[in-house]
Amino acid sequence: MGFSLFPRSVKFYDLFKEQHRKLIKAAVILDELFTDFTDVEERCKRINIIESEGNAISRRIAKELSMTFITPIDREDIHEINLTQEDILNLIKAIASRIGLFGFDRIRYPARRIVNNLRAMIEELGHVLTKMSENKRSEESFHKIENLKHECETLLMVGIGELYDGGDETADYAAILDIVKWKHIFDRIEAAVDRAESLSDVLEGVVLKNA
Template sequence: MVLARFLPRDERFFDYFRQAAENASAVAQALCELLENYRDIEEKARRVRDLERKGDEITHQIFKALYSTFVTPLDREDITDLASKLDDFVDSIEEATRRIRLYHIDQPTEFARHLASIIDQQATLVAKIVPLLENRRHWDKLLQCSIDINRLEGEADDVLDQALASQFDDVHDIDALIKATRWGEIYQQLEDAADCAEDIADTLERIVVKNA
């Protein structure tokens, strides 16, 4: 393994990570567009699904490159972890969108819109800081932005608590109970996406600390 230190490293992983982060941001924006302009649901849900599949392809390229590359710019487990966390974030958003479509939600709630806005802010920061991983001079900025992502996850927790606390306030019949229960699932899925964004930030922090 001493020889590996003198071999050129394959830097394409950073480009793949940038693509994955930008795609994640596009997915979050599509979620916001769906909930803020609640029409053409099937078309907008299809866009989210298409972006999710694009993310899967990027993840596949990362693992394929990892299999065929002898010297990597980061430890292999760190590359795997970051790729998986980015994929999980996109998957969580796609699942929330899928449930909104399948449950034939009539109109989104303000809680859902608020959660989507938080996720979009997190995704914007993810797309901003993932490319910073390539250059040590930008690691301080990366760490600062990761703190902001974690703060936003805390906001998402608060919104989820408020949503669940009032979830059954206007439930007076079976139909209303079913609707409230479905919204509870959607709220939780949206908050899971915010958790996944936090996982991305934590993974980036861990990589930076490990390689500092």
């Protein structure tokens, strides 16, 4: 008989899935923003609303954990899954907020590709959560997430390299400021990708411990 990570009597699975729905919704809007650089203010507002809703779910998970004596998986794993999904959502908000604030006239191609990969990683994490609840194997999703992370690392190096490529001491203030702004954006995108990989590691660890 297969193991059950999330028994029906416990709400953690439903709450994780609800939390993830907010996460993927925000990731989709961010991807659309980076792909079609229009309606920036409206899309940023929508992400802010989703982030607030996600934080409320995170608090519910923390409260449920504090009131539950026996948990379906290790308490530290429940806490880490909750915290990491919240972190990714907060970073998506941070990326969108800076895009809205910095007044860019275009989105750099490497950043667009990385954000698209981030969305794909988050989608695969959703598949993992579903498979965990159904006692199914998730190796394929973990492999996809790892490959997407490696591609993001390459794209990040390309993106950072392009920022400084051809720069010289005569660059005007606006050009230098643009470099600084984009460095902030790339830093947040990299952090979001790293946290998505961390969530994959946590989920994979849970599967291995309960196999």
